[in-house]
Amino acid sequence: MLSIRSVKSDSFIGKCVELRGWVYRKVSLGGKIFIVLRDSSDIIQCVVDESKVNSRTWSNAEKITRESSCIVRGVVKSDPRAPGGYELQVSDLEIVGLSEWFPIRGNEGVDYLLDHRHLWIRSRRLQAIMKIKHTVLEAGREYFNRNGWWEVTPPILTSSACESGATQFEVNYFGQKAYLSQSAQLYLEALIYTLDKVWSLTPSFRAEKSRTRRHLAEYWHLEAEAAWYGMEDMMKVVEELVYYMVERVLRDRMDELKFLKRDTRILENAKPPYPKITYDEAIEILQSKGVNIKWGDDLGADEERVLTEEFETPFFITHFPKEIKAFYMKLDPKNPRVVLGFDLLAPEGYGEIVGGSVREDSYDALLKRIIEMGLNPEEYKWYLDLRRYGSVPHSGFGLGIERTVMWIAGLDHIRDAIPFPRFRERIYP
Ligand code: NSS
Secondary structure (H helix, E strand, O other), rough: OOHHHOOOOHOOOOOEEEEEEEEEEEEEEEEEEEEEEEEEOOOOEEEEEOOOOOOOHHHHHHHHOOOOEEEEEEEEOOOOOOOEEEEEEEEEEEEOOOOOOOOOOOOOOHHHHHHHHHHHHHHHHHHHHHHHHHHHHHHHHHHHHHOOOEEEEEEEOOOOOOHHHOOOEEEEOOEEEEEEOOHHHHHHHHHHHHOOEEEEEEEEEOOOOOOOOOOOEEEEEEEEEEEOEEEEEOOHHHHHHHHHHHHHHHOOOOOHHHHHHOOOOHOOOOOOOEEEEEEEHHHHHHHOOOOOOOOOOOOOHHHHHHHOOOOOOOEEEOOOEEOOOOOOEEEEEEEEEEOOEEEEEEOOOOOOEEEEEEEEOOOHHHHHHHOOOOHHHHHOOOOOHHHOOOOEEEEEEEEHHHHHHHHHHHOOHHHHOOOOOOOOOOOOO
């Protein structure tokens, strides 16, 4: 079977081909019907000329509606007036699935479109974004697999919170309380004791309280954990990984970036090493720009946006106050008010795409942190065990796939970085 993209080439001019796809647009003009056909690869204009086809094909062309599926046969022609420079002179048109009146016409509001997401995903824009996501995922997998990391499969049903308990989804697990995973981290930590360097790609769930442009209730999480790795080692992995994704998208998805009108200069310049600032420096920058913030406050989307104005590439923020970060982060031995943690922020206002840290590897220190943060040590018994049987210094991170796609593709909302977004308000379709 030929794809539309493959026949839009000089070597096909004059050849008779068969294409399969869906009707993207249809216009009748005089004795001709112009059907723009789409498949996963591209679109092509198909011209049905009443004087050149049999009556069955003509009546099919008259009858066919937008989004109907069909099989067309015809001769490829070069025509500078056709979009893309090629068109198909149709000799035969067969309707496979006649579409009813398609409920998306082009100027509907976001809520209506979200209700019709199962149909909206056919749009060329979402198609382009999904292809970019494919390439981001491919690059992520390839980066780890080529650099000696083991892929593992942590569970989604979990017994304890990794991030804040406030964003946990509770599930009824045969009468017991369990949670949907917020992060595979705790399990990846257990796995480094047998595989040294591990990574996983899983859905993560966050019962976020508010609806924002960059929060989903369900997202794809690419996580890594390695024994013996310190802060600098892990930040190096993060910048290499992110750049590997960017480079791969620039190499393989230029058509899609162009379609989305993405300015690619920032992406082209996103070469590591990335700048690093401490949380203290971030606070100073924000205060100097008139933002009302003091040491100890968390950085929200607004603060992050202001900080991104200072940088043209992704950049790290490190050494956050321990109160605003998770219990598992190791305290900086030089300044125990802060943790050996880091976030990677994407430029152009996007903000955090990666969060990582060195992990507390001492049993006593970890137990103390668990209690300090008001967590139940009983729930973390197995996690504490890891510090009892051959503890090892280690670090890791998690990269939000949709956040990364959002930045690379230049999207203004995270909902378009996932085909079926989950938000607080509803779960349909
Ligand atoms: O909460 S994180 O900052 N960190 C963790 O979950 C660690 N346990 C990961 C680890 O070290 N293995 O989340 C990591 C990333 C964050 O930087 C975002 O890019 C993304 O996960 N993230 C989200 N994306 C979309 N929607 C929501 N709600 C969301 N929350 C985090």
